[in-house]
Amino acid sequence: MNLFADALAWLLSPERLQGQYALPALLGQHLLYTAVSVLIAAAIALPAGWLIGHTGKGREIAVAISGAARAVPSFGLLVLLVLVLGVVRTPLAAIITFVLLAIPSLLAGAYTGFEAIDRRTIDSARAMGMTEWQIFTRVELPLGMPLLVGGIRSALLQVIATVTIGAYVNLGGLGWPIIQGIPLRRFDQVLAGALLVAVLALLVDLLLALTQRAVVPAGIDAQSPPHRSERRVARRAASAVT
Amino acid sequence: MTWVLDNLDLILELALVHLRQSVIPIALGLLLSIPLGWVAWRFRLVRGPIVVLTGLLYTIPSLALLILMPAVAGYSATEEPNLIVALTIYAIAILVRSVADGLDSVDADVRQAATAMGYAAPRRFLAVELPLAGPVILAGLRVAAVSTISLATVGILIGVTNLGYLFTNGLQRRIIAEVLAGVVAVVVIALVVDLLLVLLGRMLMPWTGVIAPSRAKATSPRRAVVRAAA
Numbered sequence: 001m002n003l004f005a006d007a008l009a010w011l012l013s014p015e016r017l018q019g020q021y022a023l024p025a026l027l028g029q030h031l032l033y034t035a036v037s038v039l040i041a042a043a044i045a046l047p048a049g050w051l052i053g054h055t056g057k058g059r060e061i062a063v064a065i066s067g068a069a070r071a072v073p074s075f076g077l078l079v080l081l082v083l084v085l086g087v088v089r090t091p092l093a094a095i096i097t098f099v100l101l102a103i104p105s106l107l108a109g110a111y112t113g114f115e116a117i118d119r120r121t122i123d124s125a126r127a128m129g130m131t132e133w134q135i136f137t138r139v140e141l142p143l144g145m146p147l148l149v150g151g152i153r154s155a156l157l158q159v160i161a162t163v164t165i166g167a168y169v170n171l172g173g174l175g176w177p178i179i180q181g182i183p184l185r186r187f188d189q190v191l192a193g194a195l196l197v198a199v200l201a202l203l204v205d206l207l208l209a210l211t212q213r214a215v216v217p218a219g220i221d222a223q224s225p226p227h228r229s230e231r232r233v234a235r236r237a238a239s240a241v242t
Numbered sequence: 243m244t245w246v247l248d249n250l251d252l253i254l255e256l257a258l259v260h261l262r263q264s265v266i267p268i269a270l271g272l273l274l275s276i277p278l279g280w281v282a283w284r285f286r287l288v289r290g291p292i293v294v295l296t297g298l299l300y301t302i303p304s305l306a307l308l309i310l311m312p313a314v315a316g317y318s319a320t321e322e323p324n325l326i327v328a329l330t331i332y333a334i335a336i337l338v339r340s341v342a343d344g345l346d347s348v349d350a351d352v353r354q355a356a357t358a359m360g361y362a363a364p365r366r367f368l369a370v371e372l373p374l375a376g377p378v379i380l381a382g383l384r385v386a387a388v389s390t391i392s393l394a395t396v397g398i399l400i401g402v403t404n405l406g407y408l409f410t411n412g413l414q415r416r417i418i419a420e421v422l423a424g425v426v427a428v429v430v431i432a433l434v435v436d437l438l439l440v441l442l443g444r445m446l447m448p449w450t451g452v453i454a455p456s457r458a459k460a461t462s463p464r465r466a467v468v469r470a471a472a
Contacts, residue, residue, distance in 0.1 A: 003313050070385070071432035073392040075399075076425040079409040083418045161303030168399060169413070178305055182400065187313075194309035198302045205301045 006188035007195060021176060023196070030173040030200065033091075033163045037098030038106075038155055045103045046148075049110025053144065054136055062111060066104035074101050074162045082169045094166050101162055102155040109151015113144025145215040153208035157201055164197050174200065245419040253408070257427050260404040264391045264431075266326050271333025271390075272383060278334065279341020280367070292338060300335035304328065304396045320401035329394060333386045340382025344375030377450050380443045384436055391432040395424070405431075 010016070016023045052058045074097060081093035117140060125139045167175030177193030180186075246253070282289040302310065307328045312319040348371050356370040398406030408424030411417075443450065 067388070067436075068429075068433075070388045071392055071429045071436075073395040073406070073409075073425060073428045075395050075406065076409045076421060076428060079413045080418070080421045080425055083413065083416060083421060157301055157303075161305070164303050164305045165396060165399065168410070175305060178309065179399065190309055191313050194306035194313075197306040198310060201301050201303055201306070202298065205298075 003187060003191055007191035010188040010192045011195075021172075026172055026174050026176055027196075027200070029171070030160070030163050030175075033094060033098065033166070033171070033173060034156060034159045037095050037159050038102050038152070040095070041099045041102035041106055041155065042152070044099070045106035046110050049107040050114065050136070050140070052107075053111035053114025054132075054140060056115075059111060059115075062107050066108055069100070069104045072100075074158075075165050075168075078162070078166060078169060090169055090171060094163075094169070094171050097166075098159045098162060102159050105151045105155040105158065107151075109148045109155075110144070113147035113151075114140050116147060117143045142217045143220070145217070146212050149208060149212040149215055153205065153212065156204055156208065160197070160201050160204060243419060245417055246423045249420070249423075253405075253423055253427055256403070256405045256407055257431060260391070260394060260428070261431060263322060263325055263397065263402070263404050264329065264387075264394045265435075267329035267333050268383070268387045268390050268435075270326075270330045271337050271386060272379075274330070275334050275337035275341050276372070276379075279338045280345065282338060283342040283345040289342065293342075296331075296335040296338050299331050304332075304393055305399060307331065308396070308400050322397075322402050324400065325394065325397040325402045325404075329390050332393065333390055336386040336389070337379070337382050340379050341375065344378030344382075345371060347378050348374045373447065376443070376447045380439065380447070384439050387435050387439060388432045391435060392428055395428060 011023075049062070052062055077100065078094060078097040081096055082090050085093045121143070122135060122139060125135045130138065163171070163173045164175035164178070167173055167179040174193060174197045177189045178197070181189035181193065278292060282292040299307070308324060309319055311328055311331075312324050317324065352370065352374065353366070356366045361370060394404055395406030395409060397404055398410050405424050405427050408420050408427070412420030412424065
C-alpha cells in the first residue's frame, strides 16, 4: 500500500495548487468540458427523444443509432477529429466527440421514459380532454423523469471517462496527471490522477442516483407491485445504455 | 488510402490481437455472470450488494480502473492481462444485471410446471430457466460485446498494443488515414461479432422470433429485450 501513500503525498503536496496544471484548474476543465458537452447533447437529443416517445415513431432509427454509436471507439473518434480539424481546434474536436458520445444515452433516456408509462394513463389523460401539449408537459414529462435522469446519468459518466482520455490530445482535465505520468513512470502521480477521476465519477453517480429518486412524482409509489418489474427492467435498460 | 494498402499486414495483425483481447473478456464475463446473476436473482438479500458493487466498478472510468486495479492487486499495469481483467469487470457489470433480469422474465407458471414434471433445481435451471432467460441475456451480451471491443482501444494508453496503436501512432505522425483505418477496423469487428451473436442466438434459441407480439403475456420478456438493446 506504499503506492497509495505516495499518491496521497503527491495529492497533498502544496505544489498541486500552483501553475498551469494546478489540480483545481484541471478539475475545473474536466467539469466544464463535461457540462458543456452534455448540455449541447441534451439540446439535440431530448426534443428528438420526447418526439419519438410521444408519437411512438422512429424508435427503430434511435435504437440503430445508439447501437452503431456504441461500436465507435470514442478515443479513436477524438484523435480523428483532432487531426481533421487541426490541433489548434482541439477543444472543438473534443466537444464534438463528447456530444456524439452523450447523445445515444440521452435519446434513450428520453424515449424509454415515455414508453415505460402505462398506455392507459395517457389514454385517460386524453379522454379527460387534455391537449397533446398538456399530455406532454403534465403527464409524460413528470412520469418519464426518472428514466430521463438515468439517461443523463450514464451520459455524464461516459463523458467524464472520455474527458480523462482527452488528456492525450492535450485537453487538460484530470486525465493529465495520468497521461503525462505514464511515460515518465511517475506512478504516484498516475495513481493520484486515477483516484481523483474515480472519486469524481462516483460522486457524480451518487448525486444523479439521488436525483433519480427525488424526481419520482409525488403519489407514484416506485415500488407499487404491478409496475415494479417493468419499471425495474426499463430503469436497468436505461442505465445499461453506455 | 495508400497508407492503408501499404500497411494491411499491420492492421490485420493488430485486429487479431484486438480480437483476442476482447473475446476473452466477453466469454469470461458471461461465464462468471451466469452464476453471479443467478445468486443475485435467487437471494434477494445479496442482489442489492452485487448490483451496487458491479455498478460502482462500472462507474469508474476505464483509464482510472486500468491503473487502480493493478495498484490494488499488485500486478503489472502495462501488460495484456491488466486490460483483460478490466474489460472482464465491465462485461460482468453489464451481464450480471442481464442474467438476473432474464431469470426474472421467466414465467412463474413455466417454472412450476417444470418442477411438477420432476425437474430438480439444477436441471430445471439448465434446461428450462436459462434457455428462457436467453433472449434477455443475449441482449445484454450484445451490448457488452460491442462496448468491450470499442473500449479495448484505451489499452494503448497504458502500453497494451491493439488497434488503439493506430490512433496514437496516427496522431504522432499526423496520418489521418491511419486513425480512420483504426476506427473503421474497430467498428467492423464490433459489428461482425454482434452479427455472429445474433446468429448464434437464432441457432440456440430457434423459438425467439416466433412468439406472436400480440400475446400480452409473451410481450413482457420481449419488451425487456427490446429495451435492453436500446
